[in-house]
Amino acid sequence: MIETASPKPAIRTAQLTKHFATLVAVDHLDLEIPPGQIFGLLGPNGAGKSTTIKMLTTLMDPTSGSASVAGFDVAKHPIEVRRRIGYVPQMLSADGALTGRENLNLSARLYGIHAAPRKEQVEKALRFMGLESYADKLVRQYSGGMIRRLEIAQAFLHRPAVLFLDEPTIGLDPMARAAVWDRLKELRQELGLTVLITTHDMDEADVLCDRLGLMHYGKMVVVGKPAELKAQVGPQAHLDKVFAHFCGGQIQDGGDYRDASQKRRTARRLG
Numbered sequence: 001m002i003e004t005a006s007p008k009p010a011i012r013t014a015q016l017t018k019h020f021a022t023l024v025a026v027d028h029l030d031l032e033i034p035p036g037q038i039f040g041l042l043g044p045n046g047a048g049k050s051t052t053i054k055m056l057t058t059l060m061d062p063t064s065g066s067a068s069v070a071g072f073d074v075a076k077h078p079i080e081v082r083r084r085i086g087y088v089p090q091m092l093s094a095d096g097a098l099t100g101r102e103n104l105n106l107s108a109r110l111y112g113i114h115a116a117p118r119k120e121q122v123e124k125a126l127r128f129m130g131l132e133s134y135a136d137k138l139v140r141q142y143s144g145g146m147i148r149r150l151e152i153a154q155a156f157l158h159r160p161a162v163l164f165l166d167e168p169t170i171g172l173d174p175m176a177r178a179a180v181w182d183r184l185k186e187l188r189q190e191l192g193l194t195v196l197i198t199t200h201d202m203d204e205a206d207v208l209c210d211r212l213g214l215m216h217y218g219k220m221v222v223v224g225k226p227a228e229l230k231a232q233v234g235p236q237a238h239l240d241k242v243f244a245h246f247c248g249g250q251i252q253d254g255g256d257y258r259d260a261s262q263k264r265r266t267a268r269r270l271g
Contacts, residue, residue, distance in 0.1 A: 008071055010035045010162050010194035011056060015065035018051050018218075025051040027218035028065065033211075035161075038188055038195040040209035044247055047215040049198040050090075053164050056196070057087050070161040086155030086163040090170060094150050096140035100131050103139060104153060111158035125153040129183055145176025149183060156187060163187070165197040169204060177201075181208050202239040212239075216247045 011033040018026040026048040033039045041049045054060035056069055058078040067074045070084035094103050104122045113121060126132045129149040139147060148168060155163055168184075169177040181204065187193050199205055205212055206226050213223045222229065230237045233245045 007035050009033055009068075010037070011039075011067075011069055011196060013052075013056075013065065013067040016052070016055065016062055016067050017064045018048075018055060018060065019063045024218050026055070029218075029220055031213060031220060031223070033194060033196065035194050036188060036192045037210045038184065038197070038208055040205040040212045041196065041198045041215065042200075042205055042212055042243060043215035047247075048218040049215055050166055052215070053087075053166055053196070053198060057085060057164055058082055083158075084161045086158070086160040088148075088151045088155050088163075088165045088168055090166045092147065092151070093154065094139050094147055096138065099136050099138055100126065100142070100146075100150050101135040103150060104157060107154040108157050113158060121157055125157055128186070129153045130179070143176065144172050145179055148172060148176070148180050152180070152183060152187075156191070156193070159191060160193070162194045162196065165195065167198055167200065169199070169201060177204070184208065202243065206239050214243065214246045221246050
């Protein structure tokens with residue numbers, strides 16, 4: 001019997017570390033995420049989730065250790081990494097003064113998509129995200145859920161291998177949140193996309209993610225499927241109990257004024 005080689009991880013980190021002066025934001029992180037998986041990164045504020053995403057998306061240099069995304073080292077080949085990823089940050093990235101179609105055309109130009117396929121890809125993205133009938137309305141007139149769907153459309157226009165989402169449904173009502181989940185699952189199915197999300201929403205983590213990693217004080221404390229993690233804690237345990245069990249059972253006052261202000265501003269604008 002001939003053994004076939006397993007696919008390379010879409011994301012791999014080895015002893016990935018980030019210091020800010022004396023603060024260790026991410027502490028020797030080892031992580032592997034296979035292609036086509038939706039992976040949720042959980043943890044209290046200040047656990048190192050957003051710092052991890054910033055290093056993986058080449059927005060921040062690691063202090064030590066290494067990381068690769070879509071087969072390329074984030075420190076040695078940052079341009080190659082950027083060509084192969086999409087990123088939706090917490091802060092709104094769509095321009096409210098432009099229409100949905102104009103936002104997507106601008107993103108397509110920035111990604112270097114040539115004029116010939118650009119129109120087709122923009123129209124397909126609008127249809128896929130359920131925004132076709134709103135394409136020529138200003139984004140400032142969109143609901144919060146529509147804005148998030150547009151931002152996800154912007155991030156996958158160039159067919160990335162890996163999509164990063166930093167708290168993608170913060171501030172959305174339950175119906176808008178479920179619509180975003182559905183589109184992400186369809187993206188994974190249609191494109192074989194790997195998705196890494198950070199979230200504080202335990203329902204989102206349970207429903208959407210194939211595997212979860214819980215971070216605490218910059219360290220990865222446990223990784224597993226939602227059902228496996230719940231079984232470790234006890235019969236009929238919910239993910240919030242898993243969170244409390246592995247993260248010390250206490251609310252952590254992490255983050256700073258800018259973090260709190262940004263999250264509240266995003267929630268207000270999406271709500």
